[in-house]
Amino acid sequence: xxxxxxxxxxxxxxxxxxxxxxxxxxxxxxxxxxxxxxxxxxxxxxxxxxxxxxxxxxxxxxxxxxxxxxxxxxxxxxxxxxxxxxxxxxxxxxxxxxxxxxxxxxxxxxxxxxxxxxxxxxxxxxxxxxxxxxxxxxxxxxxxxxxxxxxxxxxxxxxxxxxxxxxxxxxxxxxxxxxxxxxxxxxxxxxxxxxxxxxxxxxxxxxxxxxxxxxxxxxxxxxxxxxxxxxxxxxxxxxxxxxxxxxxxxxxxxxxxxxxxxxxxxxxxxxxxxxxxxxxxxxxxxxxx
Ligand SMILES: NC(=O)c1ccc[n+]([C@@H]2O[C@H](COP(=O)([O-])OP(=O)(O)OC[C@H]3O[C@@H](n4cnc5c(N)ncnc54)[C@H](OP(=O)(O)O)[C@@H]3O)[C@@H](O)[C@H]2O)c1
Numbered sequence: 470x471x472x473x474x475x476x477x478x479x480x481x482x483x484x485x486x487x488x489x490x491x492x493x494x495x496x497x498x499x500x501x502x503x504x505x506x507x508x509x510x511x512x513x514x515x516x517x518x519x520x521x522x523x524x525x526x527x528x529x530x531x532x533x534x535x536x537x538x539x540x541x542x543x544x545x546x547x548x549x550x551x552x553x554x555x556x557x558x559x560x561x562x563x564x565x566x567x568x569x570x571x572x573x574x575x576x577x578x579x580x581x582x583x584x585x586x587x588x589x590x591x592x593x594x595x596x597x598x599x600x601x602x603x604x605x606x607x608x609x610x611x612x613x614x615x616x617x618x619x620x621x622x623x624x625x626x627x628x629x630x631x632x633x634x635x636x637x638x639x640x641x642x643x644x645x646x647x648x649x650x651x652x653x654x655x656x657x658x659x660x661x662x663x664x665x666x667x668x669x670x671x672x673x674x675x676x677x678x679x680x681x682x683x684x685x686x687x688x689x690x691x692x693x694x695x696x697x698x699x700x701x702x703x704x705x706x707x708x709x710x711x712x713x714x715x716x717x718x719x720x721x722x723x724x725x726x727x728x729x730x731x732x733x734x735x736x737x738x739x740x741x742x743x744x745x746x747x748x749x750x751x752x753x754x755x756x757x758x
Contacts, residue, residue: 477658478663478714478715478716479713480713480715481713482615482616482617482713482714483615483712483713484564484614484615484617484711484712484713484714485614485615486508486511486512486513486708486711486712487511487512487513488512488513488514489508489512489513489514489564489565489614489711490513490514490515490516490556490560490561490562490563490564490565491508491513491514491515491516491564491565491566491567491711492515492516492518492552492553492556492563492565492566492567492600492604493505493515493516493517493518493567493569494518494519494541494543494552494567494568494569494570494596494600495518495519495543495569495570495571495624496515496517496518496519496525496528496569497517497519497520497521497524497525497528498519498521498524498674498675499672499674499675499676499700500569500624500669500672500674500700500703500704500707501517501519501567501569501570501624502528502700503699503700503701503703503704504567504569504704504707504708505517505528505532505536506528506532506704507701507704507705507708508708508711509532509533509536511708514535514536514560515532515536515537516536516537516539516552516555516556516559516560516563517529517536517537517538517539518539518540518541518543518548518552518570519540519541519570520540520541520542521540522538522539522540525538525539525540526538537555537556537559537560539551539552539555539556543570543592543595543596543597543599543600544588544591544592544595544596546595546599549596549599549600549603550599550603552600553566553600553603553604553607554603557607562607562611563604563607563608563611563619564614564617564619564620565619565620565621565622565711566600566601566604566608566619566620566621566622567622567624567707567711568596568597568600568601568621568622568623568624568646569622569624570592570593570596571592571593571596571624571642571643572589572592572593572639572676572679572680572683573589573636573638573639573676573679573680573683574589574636574638574639574680574683574684575635575636575680575681575683575684575687575688575689576635576637576638576684577635577637578637578638581637581638585638586638589638589639589642590638590641590642590645593639593642593643593645593646594642594645594646594649597623597646597649598649601621601653604619604621605657605662608662609660609662613661616661617661617662617663617714618660618661618662619662619663620662620663620664620665620711620714621650621653621662621663621664621665622664622665622666622667622707622710622711623646623647623649623650623664623665623666623667624646624667624669624707625643625644625646625647625650625666625667625668626639626640626643626668626669627668627669627670627719627721627724627728628640628643628644629643629644629646629647629666629668630644630647630668630728630729630731630732631728631731631738631742632644633742634742634743634745634746635689635746646666647666647668650664650665650666650717651666654716663714664716665710665714665715665716665717665718666716666717666718667703667706667707667710667717667718667720668717668718668719668720668724668725669698669703669720669721670696670697670698670720670721670724671695671696671697671698672697672698672699672700672702672703672720673697673698673699673700674700696721698720698721702720703720706718706720707720
């Protein structure tokens with residue numbers, strides 16, 4: 470609903486996905502790839518970025534070949550700039566930028582070397598803010614569609630609201646994305662830019678394999694009874710939030726309420742997470758290089 474000089478999020482405002490331009494970082498696997506498949510099926514024009522260009526080209530071919538595949542390492546500022554500029558050169562506008570590229574690793578916080586800390590922030594946080602900074606001057610000049618000039622979507626995590634033991638640096642990057650989204654949403658609402666943060670719970674993707682390879686082969690045991698979801702389920706919720714922008718999306722809804730409770734009862738949250746950490750701690754405490 471549009472009010473005088475101010476724009477608010479409304480479920481009634483729907484954007485047409487057919488012909489919409491969506492740029493996705495981390496589209497070569499997992500959630501990014503699942504989102505690309507759903508959006509392409511609805512007629513969106515896609516710009517796909519990741520380091521593994523052969524994966525992106527294979528995906529583009531499977532989706533009909535009309536999309537843009539760009540090799541980019543989002544931890545490098547110039548790659549973010551090139552990705553955004555080539556997207557605009559090809560499609561002439563950018564309706565939604567999905568900052569999805571990211572990874573995690575397993576290590577107690579006090580053992581994480583400075584360089585590893587810098588690397589994870591370079592990918593998960595600076596990869597997000599650099600893409601946004603290069604995209605925003607263009608988005609701000611676009612004519613609005615169904616009320617929005619453009620949208621930034623950040624794929625954060627449930628751990629943004631509560632750090633996960635032995636995934637401290639990863640959790641910190643996801644909390645940073647949430648804070649950035651909260652601030653930007655207010656900063657840019659007069660200019661009709663939507664900002665949406667996504668908070669998946671454990672999702673079956675390559676994330677676990679990448680995390681293990683980043684952690685010297687160490688992999689946390691699956692916690693008995695921990696609910697998981699598919700990348701397709703997460704992508705469906707993201708697609709809905711691209712069609713009708715909203716502030717936050719928690720694809721596994723109970724996690725949102727559970728984590729809200731954790732802010733009121735931190736000792737209880739510590740006790741619950743303490744039990745979890747007993748299951749993964751021995752693996753992680755060996756240290757990671
Ligand atoms: N899986 C989960 O349980 C879960 C839960 C909550 C949130 N998330 C978040 O969801 C997002 C997607 O993760 P996923 O689960 O789909 O994992 P995934 O299957 O491992 O996919 C990660 C994607 O990010 C890309 N990527 C990683 N580092 C990159 C870099 N430096 N530059 C460009 N692209 C890079 C990878 O592509 P290349 O390797 O080809 O570059 C890949 O396409 C991440 O931000 C993650 O934090 C995941």
